[in-house]
Amino acid sequence: MQSRIPRLSRTRAQEIVRNCAYRPDGTRRRPSDRVRNGETVLLVRPQFEEPHVPLFFDVLYEDAAVLAVDKPAGLPVHPSATYHKNTLTFLLRERFGEDPPQIAHRLDRETSGVLLCARTADAERALKNAFETRRVSKRYLAIVRGVIPQDEGRIELPIDQAKEGLHILMEVTPAGEGCASATRFRVLARSSHATLVALAPESGRQHQIRVHLGALGFPIIGDKLYGPEGVEPFLDYIDNGMTDELCQRLGHHRQALHAYELTFEHPSTGDNLTLHAPLPDDLMALWGAPLDAAALDLVGAC
Numbered sequence: 001m002q003s004r005i006p007r008l009s010r011t012r013a014q015e016i017v018r019n020c021a022y023r024p025d026g027t028r029r030r031p032s033d034r035v036r037n038g039e040t041v042l043l044v045r046p047q048f049e050e051p052h053v054p055l056f057f058d059v060l061y062e063d064a065a066v067l068a069v070d071k072p073a074g075l076p077v078h079p080s081a082t083y084h085k086n087t088l089t090f091l092l093r094e095r096f097g098e099d100p101p102q103i104a105h106r107l108d109r110e111t112s113g114v115l116l117c118a119r120t121a122d123a124e125r126a127l128k129n130a131f132e133t134r135r136v137s138k139r140y141l142a143i144v145r146g147v148i149p150q151d152e153g154r155i156e157l158p159i160d161q162a163k164e165g166l167h168i169l170m171e172v173t174p175a176g177e178g179c180a181s182a183t184r185f186r187v188l189a190r191s192s193h194a195t196l197v198a199l200a201p202e203s204g205r206q207h208q209i210r211v212h213l214g215a216l217g218f219p220i221i222g223d224k225l226y227g228p229e230g231v232e233p234f235l236d237y238i239d240n241g242m243t244d245e246l247c248q249r250l251g252h253h254r255q256a257l258h259a260y261e262l263t264f265e266h267p268s269t270g271d272n273l274t275l276h277a278p279l280p281d282d283l284m285a286l287w288g289a290p291l292d293a294a295a296l297d298l299v300g301a302c
Helices: 012-021 088-097 121-132 208-217 232-240 242-248 281-287 291-296
Strands: 058-062 065-070 112-119 137-145 154-157 159-161 170-172 184-191 195-203 257-265 272-276
Touching: 012 232, 088 112, 112 121, 112 272, 121 159, 121 257, 137 281, 159 208, 159 291, 184 208, 184 291, 195 208, 208 272, 232 242
Parallel strands: 112 257
Antiparallel strands: 058 065, 065 112, 137 195, 137 257, 154 184, 159 170, 184 195, 257 272
């Protein structure tokens, strides 16, 4: 099992066999059992409690067509094998009933910030089309390892799914391969060991900002996949959760990435609307200093 699923550690594979593997007659299998060609092994997943997540969201803007929320870090957007009720999708259904707002784009579970939803079918089609055709302007804030020397720049590196390792992993590819990707950045503030940076993705590749910053040599603090240790922190997190030792290695309990600003054409009025989500408390504490209003004014120039 472990050799077929690279992200699965040997310890975790043995634990799954010990707790979930059965013969067709209902007797248990052991990790040391040899599996023969043609033999049936049943994996029966026991009931589980979903991991604890923040079960709230703040409303940034709401009208008859659009709902914009400030998603907290740690709250998954959509259901998965691990999360069902502990998702933004479920929370929206709880608050709005059987016809809840439909989420128009995505944010990683660990990324906080502005998330746009549609309240009508027409608005959903319009917003999703706007995201697909790159007519929505998105700006992020990130705290990265190291001091970026340039005040601003543009990272233009093609990205594709990694050829080896975890199926969720993306990587920079040689010129002429992969998908064209570009991210603009502007430094807002520097400390002795970190940089607060605004980022504007020009394309929408999976993990684009994280991959580009890692390739530039300034990975996002707390990133479990694209930091200096590669995927090892992610595998440790899967096996043991967020331990104090892992948090210390990462520098923060989650990736220090925040969807700060979103500008889009309102699907009903046609007016341009810009929404902001303030930097959350955990990232303010990580940065360790008040944000200069003049620095935040530079975000729109990114």
